[in-house]
Amino acid sequence: MRRSLLILLLVLASALVIAACQKQNNGDDDASPAPDDDTTIDDDAVADDDQIDDDTSPPQAQNFHFDFKFEIAFAAHMTMKQYSDLTLTAEFTPEQRFDVIAANAPLEGEGKLVLLPESYGRMIMLKFQGPALNRGPCGSRPVSYAMALTAKENNGYLVGSVTAYCGADTYTGHPARVMRLSGLQERK
Amino acid sequence: MKKKLLIPMLLILILVLIAGAAEAQDFKYALSIFHCNIQYVIGGLYGFVFPPEFVNWDLGPDQTENMIIVQGFKPILDILQDHPDWTFTVEMQAYYAEVIAARYPDILQELKDLVDGGQVELVSFHYSDQMFIGFPYQDWKHSIDLTKKTFADLGLTLSGVVFCQEGEGAEGMATRMAEEGYDVMAWPVNLWRYLHGEPSEDPYYNFGDVHMIIAAKSIHDTVHGVDVSWTYMDDGELMAAGGIDPYFPWFFNTKPKAVAEYVAGVQALADQGYKVSSIGGYVQDMIDAGIPAADPPPLLDGTWQPDSTDGTSRWFGHRGLWGKDERDNHVRSLNMMAHREIVAAETAAQVAGLDRADVLAEAWRQLIIGETSDGTGINCFKGEVEFTIASSAEAFRIAHDVIDEAKQALGLDHVLIDSAAGTVIPGDFAWPGAAVAQGPFDVKIKTTKRTWKTKWFRLEGPPETYRLEISFSAGADNHAREIYVTFPGNTSDIITTTALIDDEVRTWRRADFTFLSGHWYLPGPIGLFGLGNDWWLVKDMANVHVIARIEDGSNDLRIEDESAPWFETITWDFYLMHGTDAQALALADSINVHPTLAR
Numbered sequence: 001m002r003r004s005l006l007i008l009l010l011v012l013a014s015a016l017v018i019a020a021c022q023k024q025n026n027g028d029d030d031a032s033p034a035p036d037d038d039t040t041i042d043d044d045a046v047a048d049d050d051q052i053d054d055d056t057s058p059p060q061a062q063n064f065h066f067d068f069k070f071e072i073a074f075a076a077h078m079t080m081k082q083y084s085d086l087t088l089t090a091e092f093t094p095e096q097r098f099d100v101i102a103a104n105a106p107l108e109g110e111g112k113l114v115l116l117p118e119s120y121g122r123m124i125m126l127k128f129q130g131p132a133l134n135r136g137p138c139g140s141r142p143v144s145y146a147m148a149l150t151a152k153e154n155n156g157y158l159v160g161s162v163t164a165y166c167g168a169d170t171y172t173g174h175p176a177r178v179m180r181l182s183g184l185q186e187r188k
Numbered sequence: 189m190k191k192k193l194l195i196p197m198l199l200i201l202i203l204v205l206i207a208g209a210a211e212a213q214d215f216k217y218a219l220s221i222f223h224c225n226i227q228y229v230i231g232g233l234y235g236f237v238f239p240p241e242f243v244n245w246d247l248g249p250d251q252t253e254n255m256i257i258v259q260g261f262k263p264i265l266d267i268l269q270d271h272p273d274w275t276f277t278v279e280m281q282a283y284y285a286e287v288i289a290a291r292y293p294d295i296l297q298e299l300k301d302l303v304d305g306g307q308v309e310l311v312s313f314h315y316s317d318q319m320f321i322g323f324p325y326q327d328w329k330h331s332i333d334l335t336k337k338t339f340a341d342l343g344l345t346l347s348g349v350v351f352c353q354e355g356e357g358a359e360g361m362a363t364r365m366a367e368e369g370y371d372v373m374a375w376p377v378n379l380w381r382y383l384h385g386e387p388s389e390d391p392y393y394n395f396g397d398v399h400m401i402i403a404a405k406s407i408h409d410t411v412h413g414v415d416v417s418w419t420y421m422d423d424g425e426l427m428a429a430g431g432i433d434p435y436f437p438w439f440f441n442t443k444p445k446a447v448a449e450y451v452a453g454v455q456a457l458a459d460q461g462y463k464v465s466s467i468g469g470y471v472q473d474m475i476d477a478g479i480p481a482a483d484p485p486p487l488l489d490g491t492w493q494p495d496s497t498d499g500t501s502r503w504f505g506h507r508g509l510w511g512k513d514e515r516d517n518h519v520r521s522l523n524m525m526a527h528r529e530i531v532a533a534e535t536a537a538q539v540a541g542l543d544r545a546d547v548l549a550e551a552w553r554q555l556i557i558g559e560t561s562d563g564t565g566i567n568c569f570k571g572e573v574e575f576t577i578a579s580s581a582e583a584f585r586i587a588h589d590v591i592d593e594a595k596q597a598l599g600l601d602h603v604l605i606d607s608a609a610g611t612v613i614p615g616d617f618a619w620p621g622a623a624v625a626q627g628p629f630d631v632k633i634k635t636t637k638r639t640w641k642t643k644w645f646r647l648e649g650p651p652e653t654y655r656l657e658i659s660f661s662a663g664a665d666n667h668a669r670e671i672y673v674t675f676p677g678n679t680s681d682i683i684t685t686t687a688l689i690d691d692e693v694r695t696w697r698r699a700d701f702t703f704l705s706g707h708w709y710l711p712g713p714i715g716l717f718g719l720g721n722d723w724w725l726v727k728d729m730a731n732v733h734v735i736a737r738i739e740d741g742s743n744d745l746r747i748e749d750e751s752a753p754w755f756e757t758i759t760w761d762f763y764l765m766h767g768t769d770a771q772a773l774a775l776a777d778s779i780n781v782h783p784t785l786a787r
Contacts (some may be wrong), residue, residue, distance in 0.1 A: 072235030072571045117617050119525050119730035120759045148585035155756040161578030172547045180574040
């Protein structure tokens with residue numbers, strides 16, 4: 001136990017040095033996403049049902065951008081259009097490759113914003129199709145990705161998953177891998 | 189004449205003493221619990237302390253699991269290979285066995301041989317290292333069914349012993365153990381001590397219709413001549429690694445010296461006549477010898493180190509070492525959102541005539557993983573927090589897709605899914621009740637650097653029922669992480685439900701406990717707490733699922749969150765009801781376990 005504590009202290013000390021160096025580089029502190037209103041979606045970003053029913057003109061889109069932490073230590077980016085009927089289109093680009101996903105190869109997908117009033121929640125759900133990677137658990141099969149991002153109320157910080165399934169248009173069964181995503185939803 | 193009598197009497201006395209000594213030697217046991225956890229660092233070490241360029245530290249999820257198996261687990265089996273007379277009790281989640289089977293068939297075979305040979309007493313009560321004492325029975329039921337299937341499919345025979353992640357213990361487990369074929373509960377000694385002080389020397393106890401031992405309690409029972417020593421009762425991975433845990437991969441490796449020291453200790457006991465035994469074998473020997481089981485005092489739901497973790501608070505609201513990234517209420521309320529979505533999906537699919545049991549089985553599995561304890565404690569880092577959120581989010585997504593499919597099949601755009609009644613009807617969301625100026629009593633709210641608003645709503649009765657909505661603003665800085673809401677109580681009794689029994693209110697007398705720190709935390713698996721005088725509090729667990737504190741000298745109940753993201757707005761909903769036990773259970777069930785959802 002004492003040995004663990006000693007190692008922990010050494011590790012923390014090293015980490016603080018590294019963190020301090022990094023801070024000098026970019027000044028970023030991911031523990032506290034910017035809380036100001038500019039970075040979170042506002043009430044107008046969510047269309048209500050009346051708007052959907054009455055709106056016969058082409059749906060208006062709002063544009064959003066995400067800089068994600070992908071699997072905690074890596075980066076991914078997404079641009080997203082949200083239409084007045086709450087449908088979404090998006091382009092998701094991870095910077096890091098894993099056995100079920102390629103790096104820097106944009107994935108285009110669509111989905112919807114789900115409002116959950118009984119839990120003051122909202123969820124962004126998107127689906128993407130990716131090519132076969134010829135490696136990892138999916139081998140020569142194409143890979144399908146389900147994204148589910150969750151937040152409460154209109155808070156801008158979303159946390160969730162991008163889950164890889166082996167096979168084209170496959171979003172059920174045993175996933176090949178569940179990967180983590182988190183980041184701020186920012187209006188473009 | 190007197191001398192003639194004296195000599196036989198002395199001889200008889202000596203024989204009796206020798207017989208007594210022999211009997212005592214017959215009951216010398218060296219027991220163990222290796223609590224093995226492949227989700228020790230759930231999701232792996234990406235982003236833990238060092239940035240990714242430190243590749244040897246920044247292990248991914250699979251690499252971390254592999255390290256745990258090879259460095260921490262296999263040495264336990266190897267000890268047994270070298271000591272064919274010894275038996276160890278090895279506890280693991282079913283997911284652990286799945287991973288061993290997928291990646292290390294030789295280790296699986298070694299484990300299987302040792303189980304079949306009686307050298308490993310294999311223990312498992314949950315599929316993932318799930319904090320089941322804070323969730324509805326249904327979640328654990330899916331977990332135990334999957335556990336049994338997993339071990340059966342792998343040809344591994346489970347024992348009747350129960351020990352759980354974080355040493356979870358609850359009176360309600362006794363009923364489910366009997367139903368599921370388990371027969372001996374290993375109750376953590378420190379949980380007992382926190383509730384009642386030092387336990388007696390009784391060799392074993394009754395636990396409902398099954399039995400119980402106190403894990404890690406050494407016994408010197410002079411009445412029955414039972415002597416029990418514990419060779420190990422800790423995270424299994426730490427033995428071979430010399431106490432270093434898997435968060436430190438540069439140092440987490442098999443240390444032959446540590447293994448040798450452990451083996452020498454066990455051998456010393458074996459040399460003194462201790463049987464290096466299974467727990468089940470020990471209890472069976474006590475039963476066979478006619479030694480009676482003692483009756484335990486009342487026990488409250490809790491975990492194995494309540495002194496250092498402050499009860500179960502660290503998993504439901506309180507922060508640990510890396511507290512800056514914790515968001516316990518997000519994790520645990522999302523678990524409940526996913527639970528509700530899945531039960532609604534089951535109802536919707538059934539009404540629509542769709543067979544989606546296989547699809548939803550994966551949703552349950554993801555939820556069970558999402559309920560893993562390390563998403564909120566003891567010292568979870570961001571990777572673990574977000575891994576459990578990711579699993580729960582995917583569980584929710586799968587279920588939501590099934591609901592969409594069912595709506596399409598039914599030709600309905602907006603539906604109300606009543607998972608208790610098993611119905612789907614057209615309808616839109618509406619909060620129940622009408623706004624009223626005041627509720628039935630004052631509620632104390634304490635925050636720092638946040639503002640809040642309360643709104644009361646009166647629901648149609650009877651019974652007399654209110655909904656309290658508390659909206660908190662975003663905070664000014666990270667001092668705003670703490671939120672406390674206190675409800676006035678009218679009884680010193682502890683009234684809530686016990687884990688795995690959702691249809692029965694249980695009442696414990698406060699005077700029957702001597703809490704080590706003068707307070708206790710109640711997980712509230714269906715969110716129900718009695719306030720006395722037939723008043724009840726129900727947390728809406730999809731909004732607020734953090735811990736409830738009770739304190740010596742007070743009847744109040746305080747809901748505590750010390751890990752609320754300071755930069756976010758938060759809304760908590762509570763229901764307050766004046767009625768019977770049955771009405772309170774029905775209310776909690778309708779909100780948290782079998783709700784009506786608008787989709």
